Amino acid sequence: MRDLPHFARLSLCRFGIQRRYVALQPVLQLFWGGKVDYLQGFAMSTNRIKASSQLANVRYEIRGPLARRAAELEKAGHEIIKLNIGNPGAFGFRAPETMRQAMIENLRESDAYCHQKGIFPAREAVVMQQQNRGVMNTTAEDVFMGNGVSELILFSLRALLNVGDEVLVPSPDYPLWTAATHLNDGKAVHYPCRRELNWLPDLDAMAKLITPRTRAMVIISPNNPTGAVYPREVLQAMVDLAEKHELVIFTDEIYDQITYEGAEYTPVATLVKHTLCGTFSGLSKVYRSCGFRVGWLSFSGEKDQAREYMLGLDTIMSLRLCSNVVGQWAVQTALGGYQSIYDLTKPGGRLFQTRATVLDGVKRSRYLHVLPPRGAIYAFPGVDLDKLPNFDDEKFAIDLLERKHVLVAPGSSFNVPYRNHFRITLLPDEKTMADVFERMEDLLDEYAAVA
Numbered sequence: 001m002r003d004l005p006h007f008a009r010l011s012l013c014r015f016g017i018q019r020r021y022v023a024l025q026p027v028l029q030l031f032w033g034g035k036v037d038y039l040q041g042f043a044m045s046t047n048r049i050k051a052s053s054q055l056a057n058v059r060y061e062i063r064g065p066l067a068r069r070a071a072e073l074e075k076a077g078h079e080i081i082k083l084n085i086g087n088p089g090a091f092g093f094r095a096p097e098t099m100r101q102a103m104i105e106n107l108r109e110s111d112a113y114c115h116q117k118g119i120f121p122a123r124e125a126v127v128m129q130q131q132n133r134g135v136m137n138t139t140a141e142d143v144f145m146g147n148g149v150s151e152l153i154l155f156s157l158r159a160l161l162n163v164g165d166e167v168l169v170p171s172p173d174y175p176l177w178t179a180a181t182h183l184n185d186g187k188a189v190h191y192p193c194r195r196e197l198n199w200l201p202d203l204d205a206m207a208k209l210i211t212p213r214t215r216a217m218v219i220i221s222p223n224n225p226t227g228a229v230y231p232r233e234v235l236q237a238m239v240d241l242a243e244k245h246e247l248v249i250f251t252d253e254i255y256d257q258i259t260y261e262g263a264e265y266t267p268v269a270t271l272v273k274h275t276l277c278g279t280f281s282g283l284s285k286v287y288r289s290c291g292f293r294v295g296w297l298s299f300s301g302e303k304d305q306a307r308e309y310m311l312g313l314d315t316i317m318s319l320r321l322c323s324n325v326v327g328q329w330a331v332q333t334a335l336g337g338y339q340s341i342y343d344l345t346k347p348g349g350r351l352f353q354t355r356a357t358v359l360d361g362v363k364r365s366r367y368l369h370v371l372p373p374r375g376a377i378y379a380f381p382g383v384d385l386d387k388l389p390n391f392d393d394e395k396f397a398i399d400l401l402e403r404k405h406v407l408v409a410p411g412s413s414f415n416v417p418y419r420n421h422f423r424i425t426l427l428p429d430e431k432t433m434a435d436v437f438e439r440m441e442d443l444l445d446e447y448a449a450v451a
């Protein structure tokens with residue numbers, strides 16, 4: 001099927017030709033010879049096994065059709081520059097060697113399932129990191145290790161939500177938060193983080209979105225996709241709002257130590273007293289270990305009111321027995337001592353320099369604008385609609401992929417109502433990024449010529 005010309009595949013799917021396949025067989029045989037056997041299998045398959053209707057609102061475009069098309073192009077021999085995912089290992093970044101050593105040393109201790117919350121040394125290391133940051137009421141009992149933050153996002157919402165419960169999620173968002181809310185029977189209510197406000201939340205708009213069904217507020221700082229790092233006063237105002245309405249705070253701080261040019265990261269847990277605060281972080285980004293699949297969720301704040309919820313979460317964690325044990329052995333080593341990420345984010349460091357190349361590329365462009373990312377590993381540029389009034393982010397992403405062999409994530413994948421932004425990761429080297437900006441400008445020039 002994959003080997004068929006694109007239009008043939010499309011028409012087969014779109015017009016339900018599978019069922020009529022038998023009649024078409026001689027024609028197909030004439031044109032595509034051996035491929036017809038494969039088609040036959042396809043024709044036999046009906047749509048009998050449906051996906052859950054829970055998936056109707058679930059989207060994760062970052063790994064969706066565009067990424068699949070990129071894979072097809074690669075198979076056809078094209079080299080694609082993939083800027084759609086923040087996966088450091090795919091760009092030559094390595095986890096610190098001592099973390100690898102810690103896993104090797106403890107491999108013999110890793111055969112068995114561990115406790116559903118994770119191994120004690122890893123949980124205790126998270127407790128100590130929180131204490132060093134001024135969060136004093138978290139114990140190892142309040143820490144849950146997971147197969148990445150992703151798994152913990154799914155489980156923490158599963159344990160909380162009833163049908164129709166609402167969760168305040170930023171827009172733009174990291175789309176897993178929206179998807180996980182819908183998957184778990186809830187409704188994601190997006191609070192706007194506006195470009196005019198340096199991508200910070202519009203607090204007035206946010207307050208108006210709270211209803212009796214609102215159960216939780218999601219905060220992502222440093223932010224994916226915008227790179228915003230929320231100042232302490234903004235976070236305090238969000239915390240005040242959550243406390244006033246007794247909302248659980250879920251703060252996704254997976255980029256906690258990735259900031260640029262002195263931007264100050266504030267751990268939200270240090271501000272929360274009167275409601276439950278769940279802080280998420282992990283090894284994937286700061287420690288360049290996405291593939292280890294290690295994340296954690298630590299609770300602080302008003303825990304006494306949340307015993308039932310935390311027990312519910314514990315039950316869900318025990319259903320999946322435990323998370324990857326080997327990777328957890330790297331946590332203590334990772335969190336203690338010198339933090340090598342700062343070598344990458346300071347002037348001269350790889351992330352800093354590529355970020356500078358992005359800012360330079362945008363400055364040179366006749367069409368683009370961007371707010372310099374203050375943290376995380378992405379930039380979220382926009383296109384000037386005065387210059388290109390018909391610009392559409394999804395069409396741009398497709399054209400850029402097909403014609404210039406660069407893969408970006410369209411802004412509309414991040415649950416925003418506008419269609420003139422896109423996200424790129426800062427992970428490639430400077431030279432590659434400069435090349436990307438030339439290719440993008442070529443395409444935008446082509447658009448301008450026919451506008």
Ligand SMILES: Cc1ncc(COP(=O)(O)O)c(C=O)c1O
Nearest residue numbers: 148149150174224254282284295
């Ligand atoms: C904001 C945010 N949260 C969570 C994740 C997922 O992290 P993990 O690899 O720990 O599942 C990502 C990954 O890009 C992210 O950007």
